[in-house]
Amino acid sequence: MAKKAAQPKKKTSNDDRMLRRPAEDLFAEEIDALIKNDQHPCPNDWRMSARSVLTYICGGKAGSTPITPKYVGNRRLVEIAISTLVTDRALLLIGEPGTAKSWLSEHLAAAINGDSTKVVQGTAGTTEEQIRYTWNYAMLIAHGPSPEALIKSPVFRAMESGQLARFEEITRCASEVQDAMISLLSEKRISVPELATEVAAEKGFSVIATANTRDRGVNDMSAALKRRFNLVVLPSPSDLETEIDIVTGRVAQLASNLDLQAELPTPDAVEKVCTIFRELRSGETLDGKNKLKSPSGVLSTAEAISLLCNSMALAGSFGNGSVTAEDIAAGLQGSVVKDDDKDHLVWSEYLKNVMKKRGSQWRPLFDACSDHNS
DSSP, X not given: OOOOOOOOOOOOOHHHHOSSOOHHXXXXXXXXXXXXXXXXXXXXXXXXXXXXXXXXXXXXEETTEEEOOSOOSOHHHHHHHHXXXXXXXXXXXXXXXXXXXXXXXXXXXXXXXXXXXXXEEOOTTOOXXXXXEEEOHHHHHHHOSOGGGEEEOHHHHHHHHTOEXXXXXXXXXXXXXXXXXXXXXXXXXXXXXXXXEEEEOOTTOEEEEEEEGGGTTTSOOOHHXXXXXXXXXXXXXXXXXXXXXXXXXXXXXXXXXXXXXXXXXXXXXXXXXXXXXXXXXXXXXXXXXXXXXXXXXXXXXXHHHHHHHHHXXXXXXXXXXXXXXXXHHHHHHHHHOSSHHHHHHHHHHHHHHTGGGGOGGXXXXXXXXXXXXX
């Protein structure tokens, strides 16, 4: 038998091989269309006007180019966020996990500057040097302090270029690290005493920080630091239909980026997942007739998106490409049951007292969930 010739590998560009492209690359066509068709004045060092930034975030049209909505929610909150960045005030986006704080932060920076990558990720291990600057110690030992040996933080580089820096999960940082931001936001300059110099921020510099309300008490922000920010609270989706729209759009986008070899979940499957998440999150059924216990996890919109994408991965890798009740049940088990004893009881009661009583349309998912929870 003749040996089958090996198929040549399909050539891919660097962009195609990138697991997660920044927003300014992913939506470059939309950004270019908005800039080209902009009819309004641009603030200092912005690539487009405030009105065009709003269109980019909330959706609309730029000439003949449709602009997909990046944030589905209260339009006025987006207007407040954008107008804050027109001034010299920093912006703090707060809310429950999964309310699109980081997503909105990234897209604001992408639209305004064309660069969303100047990011400080707040953790318990974040140091003051990661906010200001540090040194290439080999060069420092060999030649002493010099501009070439200086390693600038994302905030430093944003100040120099008059752009936006992003500070993710600021309340995860220790208090002394947070306090390093006070002088930066007040004086708008960084002092480098080793070089006997200081760098003043260019016009257009600001900071977009995020913090989630579940982390209150981890490292509370001081009153002095809070005064340097305008706060915008991003709520969870206000109703089931809005949450379904968000989840449907993001799942389709992620499925395309990840090249998942499966069909998109049906609208009915998306509605069921969103219904379960909303009911367990709020502690009552959608009709308000039954009170429920809530699990220890947040069950955010972002987690619903992840669950459905994982269900597609299961269907594509080990099924026939169609998302089944068993695929969704596997994801639900992992999402709901985190603190095993308590969450297992909460999930068992929900299955028995709510899902089981919803009739034949819910029966396949109930059976699959019961099997995984046994």
